[in-house]
Amino acid sequence: MHRTLKYYYANHQENILKHREYYQKNKEKCIAVNMIRHWKVRTSIVRRRWQYREALFHILGHTCYTCGEFDKRCLQFDHINGNGHKDKRRFYDCTDMFRYYGQHPEEAKEILQVLCSNCNWKKRYEKEEKFG
Numbered sequence: 001m002h003r004t005l006k007y008y009y010a011n012h013q014e015n016i017l018k019h020r021e022y023y024q025k026n027k028e029k030c031i032a033v034n035m036i037r038h039w040k041v042r043t044s045i046v047r048r049r050w051q052y053r054e055a056l057f058h059i060l061g062h063t064c065y066t067c068g069e070f071d072k073r074c075l076q077f078d079h080i081n082g083n084g085h086k087d088k089r090r091f092y093d094c095t096d097m098f099r100y101y102g103q104h105p106e107e108a109k110e111i112l113q114v115l116c117s118n119c120n121w122k123k124r125y126e127k128e129e130k131f132g
Contacts, residue, residue: 052098069116078115082129
């Protein structure tokens with residue numbers, strides 16, 4: 001066993017008490033540091049999601065397949081055969097889905113299409129696709 005792990009297991013309770021004591025003395029500083037850390041992590045996750053989404057747009061196109069809408073704020077990725085619920089189980093979140101299909105463009109072209117939100121909801125209603 002590594003020396004650091006031995007120390008950790010031997011002094012676990014003592015370290016917890018030291019941490020609690022430090023936190024109580026420096027509560028405001030700890031909260032501020034955690035908020036900054038959370039903000040940095042959150043912004044990097046959002047930035048990465050938009051990069052993967054943009055890469056997927058380059059593969060599938062930048063316009064709605066049905067009506068030709070090109071405003072990216074309205075565009076969504078739709079499963080052509082309506083099997084999105086299977087991908088929901090397959091991937092942890094949409095970032096993972098965007099990354100996977102960005103790395104597998106041929107599969108993305110077979111499974112996904114770009115629709116605006118109106119056309120996507122019309123398709124879901126008309127084909128009675130699963131919701132959620």
